[in-house]
Amino acid sequence: MIEGARWKKWLWFYLPMGLFILGLLFPFYWMLVTTVRPDGEMYRPWNHPLYSPFWTTHPTFDHIKNLLYETLFNRWMWNTMFIAMVATLISLFCGVIAGYALARLRFKWAGFLGTGIFVTYLVPQTLLFIPLADIIREYHIGDTPWALILTYPTFLIPFCTWLMMGYFKAIPKELEECARIDGAARWQAMVYIIFPIAVPGILSAGIFAFTLSWNEFIYALVFLSSPEQKTVPVGVVSELIRGDVFFWGPLMAGALIGSVPVAIVYSFFVEHYVAGMTGSVKG
Amino acid sequence: MLEREGALAFWLLAPTLALLTLFIAYPFVRGVWLSVTNSVVGVPGDFVGMKNFTKIFDDSIFRTAALNTFIYTAVTTVFKLALGLWLALLLNRSFRGKSWVRAFILLPFIIPTVLSTLAWKWMFDPTFSVFNWLFWKLSIINSRINWLGDPELAMSSVMIVNVWRGVPFYAISLLAGLQTINPDLHEAAAIDGANRFQRFWHVTWPLLLPVTMVVVLFSIIQTFADFQLVYVLTGGGPANATHLFATYAYQIGIGTGLLSEGAAISLAMFPALLLVVVFQLWYIRRVENR
Numbered sequence: 186m187i188e189g190a191r192w193k194k195w196l197w198f199y200l201p202m203g204l205f206i207l208g209l210l211f212p213f214y215w216m217l218v219t220t221v222r223p224d225g226e227m228y229r230p231w232n233h234p235l236y237s238p239f240w241t242t243h244p245t246f247d248h249i250k251n252l253l254y255e256t257l258f259n260r261w262m263w264n265t266m267f268i269a270m271v272a273t274l275i276s277l278f279c280g281v282i283a284g285y286a287l288a289r290l291r292f293k294w295a296g297f298l299g300t301g302i303f304v305t306y307l308v309p310q311t312l313l314f315i316p317l318a319d320i321i322r323e324y325h326i327g328d329t330p331w332a333l334i335l336t337y338p339t340f341l342i343p344f345c346t347w348l349m350m351g352y353f354k355a356i357p358k359e360l361e362e363c364a365r366i367d368g369a370a371r372w373q374a375m376v377y378i379i380f381p382i383a384v385p386g387i388l389s390a391g392i393f394a395f396t397l398s399w400n401e402f403i404y405a406l407v408f409l410s411s412p413e414q415k416t417v418p419v420g421v422v423s424e425l426i427r428g429d430v431f432f433w434g435p436l437m438a439g440a441l442i443g444s445v446p447v448a449i450v451y452s453f454f455v456e457h458y459v460a461g462m463t464g465s466v467k468g
Numbered sequence: 469m470l471e472r473e474g475a476l477a478f479w480l481l482a483p484t485l486a487l488l489t490l491f492i493a494y495p496f497v498r499g500v501w502l503s504v505t506n507s508v509v510g511v512p513g514d515f516v517g518m519k520n521f522t523k524i525f526d527d528s529i530f531r532t533a534a535l536n537t538f539i540y541t542a543v544t545t546v547f548k549l550a551l552g553l554w555l556a557l558l559l560n561r562s563f564r565g566k567s568w569v570r571a572f573i574l575l576p577f578i579i580p581t582v583l584s585t586l587a588w589k590w591m592f593d594p595t596f597s598v599f600n601w602l603f604w605k606l607s608i609i610n611s612r613i614n615w616l617g618d619p620e621l622a623m624s625s626v627m628i629v630n631v632w633r634g635v636p637f638y639a640i641s642l643l644a645g646l647q648t649i650n651p652d653l654h655e656a657a658a659i660d661g662a663n664r665f666q667r668f669w670h671v672t673w674p675l676l677l678p679v680t681m682v683v684v685l686f687s688i689i690q691t692f693a694d695f696q697l698v699y700v701l702t703g704g705g706p707a708n709a710t711h712l713f714a715t716y717a718y719q720i721g722i723g724t725g726l727l728s729e730g731a732a733i734s735l736a737m738f739p740a741l742l743l744v745v746v747f748q749l750w751y752i753r754r755v756e757n758r
Binding site: 205285316459 | 588
């Protein structure tokens with residue numbers, strides 16, 4: 186980089202960067218402050234002389250206690266965890282083997298199927314949720330975790346397949362050919378030689394799929410109805426808001442704690458996550 | 469038997485194709501069928517032809533929702549691209565703590581949308597808004613801004629949240645694109661006397677275009693079909709001013725149980741989505757064949 190005057194660097198680099206960071210992260214800080222702010226302090230109008238937005242003098246855990254002991258929040262966390270994990274595992278299994286087939290095997294329709302799977306990747310959930318709700322009802326899996334476990338793979342598999350295809354294509358063919366000369370069957374070469382090399386790719390796809398499942402909203406909103414079956418996003422929105430009354434303390438506590446699992450997974454695997462995300466758009 | 473590639477490929481693709489047929493292809497056909505019948509929840513209904521479509525096109529709320537969706541997508545995409553590109557260029561420089569900044573900046577994108585949107589709803593609260601407090605302290609306003617309650621303003625507020633959530637995705641994806649550009653090219657251009665802007669316009673931008681196109685098209689599809697933000701922030705209100713295709717389809721199809729009409733509203737998104745997908749496939753093929 187060509188070094189300019191110091192103030193120029195401040196003006197063109199530190200200032201905009203600082204504003205970006207502030208703008209992008211402030212809502213999370215606000216979530217955190219609201220979570221520990223006592224009600225008396227929270228419900229002061231914006232033009233109240235004692236409105237103290239950026240800190241709280243009497244932090245409280247009341248909202249968190251309320252959330253954990255008086256709502257079904259724990260249940261929602263487990264539901265979401267279970268659904269996200271199973272849907273991710275199913276999608277990884279399907280995506281890895283399908284990705285291998287599309288990247289490595291020569292067969293009729295390979296190009297057509299590849300394009301077909303890519304197109305389903307672009308189908309938004311909001312296009313199909315009404316007929317799907319009808320179908321779910323018909324199969325008698327409405328209001329059970331299976332309604333989501335079976336439908337989430339529809340947007341996870343195409344993405345996993347696409348990502349894995351890229352990974353498999355980058356692994357030299359010679360590795361497989363060596364194994365086959367040594368007498369391994371085609372599927373043995375695939376399972377014992379290629380899949381272990383593709384572990385980073387599988388990890389990226391898995392992490393991305395997990396966060397997508399945790400994030401999903403409209404299917405969970407439409408396919409589940411009883412409070413104890415709900416996932417975190419739907420539970421927080423539909424059960425913590427009573428009519429027009431918003432309990433902002435527990436709501437923000439729910440938003441904060443509900444984000445924690447995703448944040449933990451993300452913090453451990455930032456590089457894999459970024460690889461998965463950028464891989465998914467680069468194709 | 470598994471030595472034959474065709475047979476092996478068939479078994480490897482079977483689970484994927486089964487799930488996608490059952491939960492994408494079949495619902496799509498079913499949706500098209502629903503949209504030409506008069507089904508309501510629990511009642512299969514009879515064939516009524518294009519009646520649902522003529523009905524929704526006469527519906528002024530539907531027309532508002534359609535217009536809203538196009539404006540929402542266009543405006544937010546421009547802002548997300550501009551800000552995302554700017555942030556990507558900033559992140560592409562070397563500075564201390566870069567990996568931390570990059571990790572934290574992606575948070576709006578990874579935290580479940582509904583949950584972070586709740587925080588925005590709280591910040592936009594008509595009585596307790598922190599923005600109102602800030603603008604009041606800065607002497608910009610005297611009376612409150614009703615962010616989500618004012619029909620003129622509500623759509624812009626929703627757009628702000630969409631841009632906030634989308635910028636990190638653009639920035640990190642474009643950054644990945646920027647990092648594949650060989651710095652020697654910049655150096656060569658600099659030696660030839662190109663200034664900063666010329667180097668961006670003649671070196672960076674053309675090389676970044678393929679990634680940019682894919683990111684933009686992908687994001688257009690997601691934004692066009694958006695549901696969560698509007699559902700949480702305004703529920704389509706005030707006075708139906710912020711409905712998008714998806715939220716209106718939900719209100720009619722699930723809220724009031726008019727399945728057929730809801731399915732028709734959802735399907736009204738299809739032509740525009742198809743156009744974007746076809747364009748994307750064409751573009752990818754063209755880039756690959758170059």
